Amino acid sequence: MPHPDLLFPPDREVRAIARELFALTRDLPLICPHGHVDPALIADDAPFGDPARLFVVPDHYVTRMLLSQGIPPAELGVPSVDGTTVQADGRKIWHLLAANWHLFRGTPSRLWLEQTFADVFGVETPLSPDTADDVYDLLSERLAEPAYRPRALFTRFGIETLATTESPLDDLSAHARLAAEGWGGPGGRVITTFRPDDVVDLEWAGWAERVERLGEVAGADTSTFTGYLTALRSRREAFIAAGATSSDHGHPTAATADLGPEGAAAVFERGLHGTATAADAESFRAHMILEFARMSIEDGLVMQLHPGSVRNHNRWLHATHGRDVGGDIPQATDYVRGLEPLLSRHGNDPRLRVVVYTLDETTFSREIAPLAGGYASVYIGAPWWFLDSPDGLRRFREAVTDTAGFYNTAGFVDDTRAFCSIPVRHAIARRVDAAHCARLVAEHRLDADEAAETVVDLAYRLPRRIFRLDRSAA
């Protein structure tokens, strides 16, 4: 069990208020409207692998930190692109983690892992080189028990809705299995999210082939831009049938644009012919945000925008181990000019809902809060990735509340593929929000009863409403 005052300010008065506020949200159901859990995990309900395969190999927060101190990902079992053998012995990987555990002091990874071991698995032994084997053995024992299979944990965690994220090319078969067993479909416990980046980004190797496959999956002719849009619309329908209430878009910048139907078609064709430039790719991504916004106005999917990551900045890492293994780096992001074409067309349309995330915290007070506090369609996404930490969550509230209040923020999203850490991540966010509101109460800026209502709204009601999870109930 975590210390009851974990993350609460040390001042006695504030701490007492924070405790009371957290007590109101601690046991609320978890709303998980955005994340990267593999739906097959829940559909299969197979036991997890060993602790290293569960907690180290797939967690790029962990492997990048170890790389930063010179430990190659291959020694941590991260699969290689060319099939070169990587470390396969979970216990050896675990020893490397334990030997370098001090690197994680003060990081959210440390907090997530430690709380997961203790809170989810009941393993309270502090990890260290001396205890590495003990902890590994205790976790392995637990992982072998039926109570630690995915569906049992899902129920224990109190997850009300978990949204996974799939490409339009995905046949959604895992979601179909879940629906057949009463776990998925509209209003179900596990739903999908429409994430079309791999068929939108001309610079992503293999784009033209994937566009062709999109046509096959959707039963449409994607050799023309019109057919491509038709195929995307059709896949959105299929996703909605699998429970999706939102789409997600992760571009390098926040640019949006309206190239017009002919302009967009011309770029699309250059893409298919392999003659598109980098500028074409950027303007096509920007244009497609507008196309998807128009589709959203029609079909009601909430748009999530996750701009500002320079993908595969660490080229050696990308060449050796592929995508999504810790080689992305944030960059300064301009939402004011970037979103202007979108918002000048549809920003005040009550049917559109756009949840904006950032990796650039300078935009919290300067751009995102003013946009969310001045356009009917814009909501502020939870602190993302490098900013999803106790201090990041605190700075987020301090920076956006002045201009956007609490009710233009979309609530916490765990955004994780680490299924077992989900309750821990939500608990940390709830603790930080309780601490934040407690400070406001202690400084006489918010009444205690309002704070009580607010923390419950932030933890439960707001994400449920903003992501339209309330109206899709079966």
Added chain:
Amino acid sequence: MPHPDLLFPPDREVRAIARELFALTRDLPLICPHGHVDPALIADDAPFGDPARLFVVPDHYVTRMLLSQGIPPAELGVPSVDGTTVQADGRKIWHLLAANWHLFRGTPSRLWLEQTFADVFGVETPLSPDTADDVYDLLSERLAEPAYRPRALFTRFGIETLATTESPLDDLSAHARLAAEGWGGPGGRVITTFRPDDVVDLEWAGWAERVERLGEVAGADTSTFTGYLTALRSRREAFIAAGATSSDHGHPTAATADLGPEGAAAVFERGLHGTATAADAESFRAHMILEFARMSIEDGLVMQLHPGSVRNHNRWLHATHGRDVGGDIPQATDYVRGLEPLLSRHGNDPRLRVVVYTLDETTFSREIAPLAGGYASVYIGAPWWFLDSPDGLRRFREAVTDTAGFYNTAGFVDDTRAFCSIPVRHAIARRVDAAHCARLVAEHRLDADEAAETVVDLAYRLPRRIFRLDRSAA
């Protein structure tokens, strides 16, 4: 009455010091060197309208927040550009505010309004859907009393000097009436500020016509650039005669430039002929900052620079309800390159005084504090607009003091058109500065007697001296 410890840190030791420091500034006269109160309000001294017309309709902080949750400004009585009917029933507007009062939790608007109701109007009933009518009635009663007319409030607030802001096209008749009654003129209680943006910004629709009118008002031929400068100089003289001690300049960027007399004249002429480009407009604005700096060196007006707002970003709002109704959004602003042409020419001239504001708080520690702490002419303006909040004021002090100290900051400005909120805004700033200095004392970084002198300087002596309000006394 606000809670005596409003906004003070909860720690007992710090709180006790903050209380003592605030007691030293609480009752000092208010210095209001920059704001947007209509001078006719004080000149006419007519009773205010109903509570909705006073507190909701003209307050774009309030109407933009309500728009952000889908409530159209027309339902809040915001006048429409095309004369379409908008909500005229103050009570209905008030009910909308009350029904959405929770949106403002944690925002400065909530604090300003609540403190204004209680502190200025003695209405302590918390606003809620249930109490909406009671609060409306109580405020209406007060507003009907002579003690709540503008001049009575002005006196009760303890305002020593209030600067309004006018265009060079303004005939300053309201100020003339005030002067005639002993309220205005040099050293008077109500003075003006020279704000020439509407005759400087080629991109502001109607510029050429306004330049012609400038000629008429100034009795000069503004068909040439030389005549235009002469007209501006002449209007500055008239403004100084109406008490002005400063000018104000609100451009999209912080760019300054010296185009030379011929270069500037060429752009000016393209402007008159309607052939100026966007780049022309930007370089003309940049050049005019240098022209105004030269005029300031001659006539002593303190220059205020308010760059970094993308005006009318919300185009629908602008098209429907016009300017200054909440549709502006900040943008990243470069003061280092932008101000270089100005500062390389006049930055160390002791006759020039430039007060620099920002909407981009990243520039506090990176740009503005280093510039103010290294050039004789530069002072740092108070946190502005989206940053004028308890947390914004605190972050401001934490970010600029290291490099610029306290004495390169120009003191608080309320920057408001909401006359009734003026004392409340100053009180909040004084509380935050007291809390900040209390922390320094508690951490043994500042002696108590120095802190005591500093808070009084920040609240009263510095703005009075830096805005040259001390030397213009009649």
Added chain:
Amino acid sequence: MPHPDLLFPPDREVRAIARELFALTRDLPLICPHGHVDPALIADDAPFGDPARLFVVPDHYVTRMLLSQGIPPAELGVPSVDGTTVQADGRKIWHLLAANWHLFRGTPSRLWLEQTFADVFGVETPLSPDTADDVYDLLSERLAEPAYRPRALFTRFGIETLATTESPLDDLSAHARLAAEGWGGPGGRVITTFRPDDVVDLEWAGWAERVERLGEVAGADTSTFTGYLTALRSRREAFIAAGATSSDHGHPTAATADLGPEGAAAVFERGLHGTATAADAESFRAHMILEFARMSIEDGLVMQLHPGSVRNHNRWLHATHGRDVGGDIPQATDYVRGLEPLLSRHGNDPRLRVVVYTLDETTFSREIAPLAGGYASVYIGAPWWFLDSPDGLRRFREAVTDTAGFYNTAGFVDDTRAFCSIPVRHAIARRVDAAHCARLVAEHRLDADEAAETVVDLAYRLPRRIFRLDRSAA
């Protein structure tokens, strides 16, 4: 003596933990891997000049603050470029400091000077206009005593290693004298740092002449790019022989580039012929970072990057008093795109070590921590210059630890030419780190024993290891 709780949070619980943590580092030896002390100061071991010449004239933090309030540097004794007489009377300069002492409230300069007077010189009288002469006399008395000569202070301060910074053109004679007396050389108490900016920056007046001199000093033909590289390699060898373990590079931006040998040679030749453009200069600086990285991989010098300063922004100051007198201003800096060419080639090479500093604190969480936490070669330098303050040091830890932990930070560097302030600066950093870790302990985010190990690592072990000061021991 400073107050025992100086800079510790007021909360009793946190303060008690901070005290215990600081007690562990207070008396550790000082590691000073980067600074600007003149090596001749230690080599000569002559008495210091008067207090004004020691504390005011050479300290651009102090003279720029006084300039910002209109006091010309000439009145403070800052030497003029053209030989114009400047104030020579130390006591008069001191009176100006005392009369304006209030300007420094809340600044690190105030803290450094006050603590230096008290802690190093035992002068506890608070400086004020009334006590100016007393303080001056007391400091003068001390400065005349043998115990206050440089080497005696060096020993008293407990400095283990002090790195100075020299140009490749320097003949390192002061270091040779130190080595001869057992103070310098590899593993010695005083070592040098290789800082080649003046022979790399084409825009620095006199570059071609200095390149010629470089050839003379190195005994190489620097009329070709190949010869120039040979000369630089040769000087690095000489610096390593004088104890250097690192190089230092201070460019306006963080740009790196690989122009290829022919491309670089072409720019180099344009530089020699005086036909290089500003773009040439930028790309040559960027290219040379890559050349130096390759040399570092071979010879083991740790690279320090100090980008982001607009040198001589205050042109009048530069024209009147030259370089490094307070006229530089930070600018927004892009490390993500800037360092990409370097890191994509060598970022994961375990032989390379790059310590990255910044004047743009927005890059802490957005760029530098993600880079340091994801590349094997990158470490985060201590808060630099305008950010080297109690609040800057605190914000640094809060911003970088989430993503980079503690162990990708390179430890404190005092970066100062003010020799007498060295122990005070380290003490402040150690206090701030103790306070930071105390907060983590009080919020149950870090165990007390881990915090104890961490503060010792930050103060001593990390800088010693990362700057390779451990392996160069004689």
